[in-house]
Amino acid sequence: MKKLLRRVFSSIVILLIMGIIAAIFIQLPLRQHIWNAGLLTQTPSAHYTSPIIVAHSTQQNENNTSPTESHTPTVTPSVSTHSGAISKGSASGTLSGTSSGPTNTTIPSTIPHAVGAHLVNAQGQPLVLHGAQIESSFINPTSWFSGNMPTTLFTETLFITMAQGWNMNAVRLPLSNWIYARDSINYVNQLDVVVQRANAAGLYVILDLHDNAKSGSPYGTNVPFPKTEDITFWRTIAGHFQSNPMVMFDVFNEPQSNGWQAWLHGGGTVDGATIVGMQDLVNAIRSVGARQIVIVEPGLGAVWYGITGYLINDANVMYSLHIYSGIASSAQSLDNAWSSLLNHYPIFYGEWGAIVNTYTPVQCGTIPHAQADQIVTNFLNYMASRNANWTAWEFTPYHLIQDYTTFTPTTLDIPWTCGDTTSHAGMGTIVRNFLTGK
Known part of the structure; x- marks a missing residue:
């Protein structure tokens, strides 16, 4: 009987061992198959941080034609050592190189974000920004320290008029880091109220850093570049x-960096200011957990020729241009200013307009009175055809509107001369009619 029990026990042990061996040989190829299909995750090594998840990847080409889109979500790991530039041909944020950059560039699906050449909102629907800039005491030290607070200008009625009366969905707010540095608590409190009012009306708010002499820079007009103070x-x-999710960051207004390397990474000092690059400002924003859209503008020359190889290392970036008299240019010339960015990254005209009462006549010198309406209309149609986001200059009296009481739009169909600063002519009627379909 004991011998029989020992034989049964031995048989059971042998069967168990054979089962384990069989399971190993079956599971290994199965696990490898699942891994290859992307259904298993792996503990990241020291070379990787959080993945960048992009809904549609795009393949960039040099002909400014529409990219080929893949409708399968792709996951691109963020490499911890890189040059600060997105690899050529990748709108999904593939990183390369050797210098330090953002440690986490994951884009939450709950905020507006870039997908190829387009923006999508938090619900995954197409988003095109169309609105206006408004300057205020946020960038005027004299006005600010005289007690003229922005909340007096930025009323609920103003933002509701922009959103409901003009069908706008964005406002660009120029800010001064120098006023902020001198009156930080009050500055942020005022900004909070303004942003809340704009958001409540349905407007995205683009916070735009103006670090220049006008905004109170102690360096005057000699250092029109990003500085270490801007990082702070x-x-x-x-x-x-x-x-x-309804805030975006325009990291530096009209930098005058000479050359793409200086534009991207900065370097050196000017009049005691330590110069940094646009990538450094983007990194600063990402370092505190902010994943919203960042907007960058070109350096000296104000166009994007030669940007290939010096792109911002970020998966949620929009590239910007400012244009005034140039709105009269041909569609081909306008396309050329975007260079290889067109059709591959979201684009944004952060400032544009037919400004006839300017102190700088070059801003309207190529816009004849008889053709002004058609030139503005053509440019609006051009932007729509290129899926361009935009904020016009600007929703203030005698530019887009006549006053802050009735918000009556200005018109170019009255006598005016380019450079006449007393003129009340403006393109407001054309812009409002375009947005409202009138």
């Missing part, structure tokens, strides 16, 4: 608004 500013402001 963006860490604070971006951190403060990092949970607001």
Whole structure:
């Protein structure tokens, strides 16, 4: 009996061992198959941080033609050592190179984000920004320290008029890091109220850093470049608004960097200011957890020729241009200014307009009175055809509107001369009619 029990026990043990061996040989190829299909995850090594998840990847080409889109979501790992530039041909944020950059560029699906050459909103629907800039005491030290607070200008009625009366969905707010540095608590409190009012009306708010002599820079007009002080500013402001999906960051207004390497990475000092690059400002925003869209503008020359190889290392970036008299240019010339960015990245005209009462006549010198209406209309149609986002200059009296009471739009169909600063002519009627379909 004991011998029989030992034989049964031995048989059971042998069967168990054979089962384990069989399971190993079956599971290994199965696990490899599942891994290859992307259904298993692996603990990241020291070379990887959080993945960049992109809904549609795009393949860039040099002919400014529409990219080929893949409708399968792709996951591109963010490499911890890179040059700060997105690899050529990748709108999905593939990183390359050797210098330090953002440690986490994951884009939450709950905020507006870039998908190829387009923006999509938090619901995954196409988003095209169309609105206006409004300058205020946020960038005017004299006005600010005289007690003229922005909340007096930026009323609920103003934003509701933009959204409901003009069908706008965005407002660009120029800010000064220098006023902020001198009156930080009051500055942020005022900004909070303004952003809340704009968002409540349905407007996205583009916070735009103006670091120049006009905004109070102690360096005057000699240092029109990003500086270390701007990094401090963006860490604070971006951190403060990092949970607001209706805020975007225009990192530096009209930098005058000479050459793409200096534009991207900065370097050196000018009049005691330490110069940084546009990538450094983007990194500062990302370092505090803010994942919203960042907007960058070109350096000296104000066009994007030669940008290939110096792109911002970020998966949620929109490229910007400012244009005034150039709106009279041909569609081909306008396309050329975007260079290889066109049809591959979201584009944004952060400032544009037919400004006839300007102190700088070059802004309207190529816009004849008799053709002004048609030129503005043609440019609006051009932007629509290129899926361009835009904020016009600007929703203030005698530019887009006549006053802050009735918000009656201005018109170019009255006598005016380019450079006459007393003129009340403006393109408001054309812009409003375009947006409202009148």
